[in-house]
Amino acid sequence: MTAFRILVVDDEADIRTLIQEILSEEGYAVTVAADARQARGAVEADGFDLVLLDIWMPDTDGITLLREWDEADALKCPVVMMSGHGTVDTAVEATRLGASDFIEKPLSLTKLLRTVERSLEEGSRPRTASARAALPEMLVPVGRSRTMQTLRDHAQRIAPHDAPVTIFGESGTGREAFARHIHAIGPRAKGPWIGVVAASLTADTAATQLFGTEDASGVLERAAGGVLFINDIASLGETAQGLLFSALEQRAWTPVGSTRPRDLDLRLLCSAPPEFEGRREGFRQDLYSHLTVLTLRVPPLRDYAEDVPDLLRYFVDRLIDAEGLPLRRVSIAAQNRLRNYPWPGNVRELKNLVHRLLILGGDEEISLAEIEAELEVAASASEPLVKQDLLAMPLREAREQFERAYLQQQLQLCGGKVGQLAKRVGMERTHLYRKLRSLGVDFRQSAED
Numbered sequence: 037m038t039a040f041r042i043l044v045v046d047d048e049a050d051i052r053t054l055i056q057e058i059l060s061e062e063g064y065a066v067t068v069a070a071d072a073r074q075a076r077g078a079v080e081a082d083g084f085d086l087v088l089l090d091i092w093m094p095d096t097d098g099i100t101l102l103r104e105w106d107e108a109d110a111l112k113c114p115v116v117m118m119s120g121h122g123t124v125d126t127a128v129e130a131t132r133l134g135a136s137d138f139i140e141k142p143l144s145l146t147k148l149l150r151t152v153e154r155s156l157e158e159g160s161r162p163r164t165a166s167a168r169a170a171l172p173e174m175l176v177p178v179g180r181s182r183t184m185q186t187l188r189d190h191a192q193r194i195a196p197h198d199a200p201v202t203i204f205g206e207s208g209t210g211r212e213a214f215a216r217h218i219h220a221i222g223p224r225a226k227g228p229w230i231g232v233v234a235a236s237l238t239a240d241t242a243a244t245q246l247f248g249t250e251d252a253s254g255v256l257e258r259a260a261g262g263v264l265f266i267n268d269i270a271s272l273g274e275t276a277q278g279l280l281f282s283a284l285e286q287r288a289w290t291p292v293g294s295t296r297p298r299d300l301d302l303r304l305l306c307s308a309p310p311e312f313e314g315r316r317e318g319f320r321q322d323l324y325s326h327l328t329v330l331t332l333r334v335p336p337l338r339d340y341a342e343d344v345p346d347l348l349r350y351f352v353d354r355l356i357d358a359e360g361l362p363l364r365r366v367s368i369a370a371q372n373r374l375r376n377y378p379w380p381g382n383v384r385e386l387k388n389l390v391h392r393l394l395i396l397g398g399d400e401e402i403s404l405a406e407i408e409a410e411l412e413v414a415a416s417a418s419e420p421l422v423k424q425d426l427l428a429m430p431l432r433e434a435r436e437q438f439e440r441a442y443l444q445q446q447l448q449l450c451g452g453k454v455g456q457l458a459k460r461v462g463m464e465r466t467h468l469y470r471k472l473r474s475l476g477v478d479f480r481q482s483a484e485d
Contacts, residue, residue: 040065043067045075045098045101052070054143055143064152067082072101073095079105086115088118089116098119106134114136115136116138116152117139119140137155139151179343179347190332191217195221201330202308202331202332203307204312205307206310206336207381209336214332215307219303219305222263224261224263226261227302228259230259232264232266234266234267235268235272237273239276242276247291248291249293249294250293256298265305277319278320313333336379336476337382344374347386348371348374348390352390355390361395370407380477393406436475443471443477454469
């Protein structure tokens with residue numbers, strides 16, 4: 037039987053040699069290329085059953101090369117991407133272009149052989165099918181906690197269907213990232229992603245923004261074949277609600293000024309705050325029923341704090357790659373401190389903290405003292421109670437805002453000691469801990485009994 041032919045493209049000679057030796061010992065016929073130029077020549081000269089392609093190369097990166105092959109239909113075999121700094125954006129783009137899997141560096145012998153075997157077995161399937169089937173495990177949500185495992189499983193079950201999905205979660209939890217993840221592993225992954233903020237669909241502009249005109253496309257037309265993502269659906273106005281419900285109910289829409297209806301061909305994904313779930317007042321129940329055929333609930337970061345170290349590493353690597361920032365690592369002591377921080381701004385706050393630390397620079401290791409200084413600045417930036425316009429908020433939000441500010445300032449007066457705080461505010465300590473967690477108030481310095 038003829039051996040499977042594998043092309044290995046990597047600019048690091050040690051890795052090329054290692055992979056070539058391992059796969060050759062397994063009976064594969066291996067060709068190596070040090071850059072995109074050599075890879076192009078190898079593909080033109082011979083056919084392969086599998087390509088292992090590094091993302092980061094000096095002349096042309098792997099994503100660009102994969103796009104080039106995809107547009108020219110020059111590659112008829114599966115492609116496995118290799119990278120030591122995998123990111124959501126590059127992974128999604130690679131899978132859309134036909135990559136069947138990812139291997140993270142440093143390479144694991146077991147993972148390498150298992151991935152090669154699986155990719156060769158799937159080689160006879162259409163590339164579009166394999167591109168949808170196997171996004172790498174490192175994709176959103178990042179983390180190894182049971183919470184994240186459950187979310188990944190739920191997203192995997194939701195993705196193959198075309199029904200609308202509403203993703204509930206606090207601000208900053210990554211609701212849009214989850215929506216993009218569902219799109220990327222769903223049947224419309226090759227189609228467009230169109231996003232719109234619900235509040236921008238005002239009574240005066242909703243019709244033209246949604247339906248377009250005979251001369252200009254609306255978001256429903258631009259999202260045809262793909263996904264329309266509506267950010268914060270709870271802010272959708274009454275006029276826009278009616279127009280959207282009509283399009284969903286009739287599975288058709290008509291551009292403003294036209295008489296010819298168009299078929300609705302998209303998947304609708306929405307984000308919403310937790311309090312919107314089950315909402316009745318001010319929002320059409322029939323539209324709400326359409327939007328919540330499927331739901332996903334993204335928890336606040338404080339509920340899976342054990343994943344904070346993984347998220348720190350992920351954002352450090354991602355920002356270094358994206359912006360060329362200097363390499364810095366978070367010390368173990370600093371990681372432990374951040375695991376016990378309540379993260380009122382959720383994952384967005386964590387990303388912004390990492391971004392700020394990398395931009396400001398300093399020692400390669402980010403120390404506990406540096407983290408404490410950053411958290412102290414964040415705490416001092418909170419406005420006092422008298423400056424907060426509570427009357428402009430809904431009752432529930434105003435109450436939570438007041439309780440958070442009240443307990444934060446009382447905690448400062450108690451020197452960070454929860455025992456003293458419980459006596460000061462007249463609450464049983466267990467209930468107080470629960471209240472502090474729910475409000476995202478930092479209570480790291482608990483008092484001794």
